[in-house]
Amino acid sequence: xxxxxxxxxxxxxxxxxxxxxxVEPFFGDGAVSWYTITNATVWMALAVLAVFALLxxxxxxxxxxxxxxxxxxxxxxxxxxxxxxxxxxxxxVKYFPYIMTLFMFIVFANFLGLLPMAFTPTAxxxxxxxxxxxxxxxxxxxxxxKNGASFLSLFWVSSAPLALRPVLALIELISYxxxxxxxxxxxxxxxxxxxxxxxxxxxxGAILAIAPFSVVAITAMYGLExxxxxxxxxxxxxxxxxxxKDALHPHH
Amino acid sequence: MEGELAQMxxxxxxxxxxxGMGGAAIGVGNVAGNxxxxxxxxxxxxxxxxxxxxxxxxxxxALGIFSFLVALLLMFAV
Numbered sequence: 001x002x003x004x005x006x007x008x009x010x011x012x013x014x015x016x017x018x019x020x021x022x023v024e025p026f027f028g029d030g031a032v033s034w035y036t037i038t039n040a041t042v043w044m045a046l047a048v049l050a051v052f053a054l055l056x057x058x059x060x061x062x063x064x065x066x067x068x069x070x071x072x073x074x075x076x077x078x079x080x081x082x083x084x085x086x087x088x089x090x091x092x093v094k095y096f097p098y099i100m101t102l103f104m105f106i107v108f109a110n111f112l113g114l115l116p117m118a119f120t121p122t123a124x125x126x127x128x129x130x131x132x133x134x135x136x137x138x139x140x141x142x143x144x145x146k147n148g149a150s151f152l153s154l155f156w157v158s159s160a161p162l163a164l165r166p167v168l169a170l171i172e173l174i175s176y177x178x179x180x181x182x183x184x185x186x187x188x189x190x191x192x193x194x195x196x197x198x199x200x201x202x203x204x205g206a207i208l209a210i211a212p213f214s215v216v217a218i219t220a221m222y223g224l225e226x227x228x229x230x231x232x233x234x235x236x237x238x239x240x241x242x243x244x245k246d247a248l249h250p251h252h
Numbered sequence: 253m254e255g256e257l258a259q260m261x262x263x264x265x266x267x268x269x270x271x272g273m274g275g276a277a278i279g280v281g282n283v284a285g286n287x288x289x290x291x292x293x294x295x296x297x298x299x300x301x302x303x304x305x306x307x308x309x310x311x312x313x314a315l316g317i318f319s320f321l322v323a324l325l326l327m328f329a330v
Contacts, residue, residue, distance in 0.1 A: 086303060181321070182314035189320050235310045238303060 017199035021123055021192065039119040040127070047108040047121070055104065076104065080237060087241040091248050098138075099244075102131060103237040110191060110229035114222070123191035125184060132184035135240050143247035154250035183239055190232045194225045262326050269323040276316020283308040 058069035113120025291298035
């Protein structure tokens with residue numbers, strides 16, 4: 001983003017690879033307060049608009065022979081629907097809209113972030129943590145509402161030998177509370193690392209001797225990043241499904 | 253803490269967390285390699301297990317991401 005040349009060392013990195021993640025006001029400068037429209041706000045809004053355009057405008061005609069946009073929308077819908085049904089079972093289908101929302105938002109935020117000069121909201125732990133903690137609290141509350149106290153049997157592995165169970169319960173408990181952390185940092189870390197790597201290679205472009213290598217490397221990394229953008233959104237959605245399944249059927 | 257020495261320790265520690273990346277790489281490679289080995293033995297069952305593959309990769313990767321978290325904590329929180 002704001003790449004004002006620090007230029008202390010000639011031929012070195014003229015911008016910092018992490019500069020692209022700075023949250024700054026989109027209109028003018030000044031302090032960032034909670035109501036300021038920042039670049040993060042704008043790119044998240046664009047992601048929402050893109051989801052709206054694909055899913056609402058794309059399917060508005062509802063032709064029997066689908067247009068290109070409609071078939072992409074149907075494919076996305078069918079893909080997530082099948083995933084929810086496979087993992088959570090018939091009961092989980094009730095929560096399909098939530099998982100679809102998460103997936104579409106993340107996938108569009110990731111892909112829009114790949115545009116040159118774009119800002120990636122999902123590279124910020126604050127953004128992904130909100131989504132991950134929403135999943136975590138939602139799933140925990142749902143588990144207790146659906147199963148009552150027997151939700152705690154999730155931690156009591158009844159198939160293990162009795163002597164092992166307290167140890168396993170401790171491990172299960174820790175891994176349960178680590179879930180929102182790993183869930184959010186996985187997405188943010190992957191996005192941040194990939195974009196930073198592209199920027200680092202872009203910085204090498206300033207050195208004439210390795211500039212051709214740099215261009216090839218950026219191209220290759222960009223291709224990898226497109227793959228990662230999709231896979232991470234998929235992983236986020238699929239893990240939400242797994243957590244949801246644990247809440248609906250806590251018995252091992 | 254002493255300024256320079258503590259900062260040097262932070263940087264060294266943050267750099268050392270890159271070893272965690274290797275562990276995650278081994279884990280993810282194991283998952284994907286075993287999936288491929290199984291898929292080649294029984295290709296008809298492979299399609300149904302892609303979701304399991306990605307869950308396995310995600311869990312294996314999570315531990316590598318914790319090393320990234322440690323690096324972040326060392327750099328910005330300590």
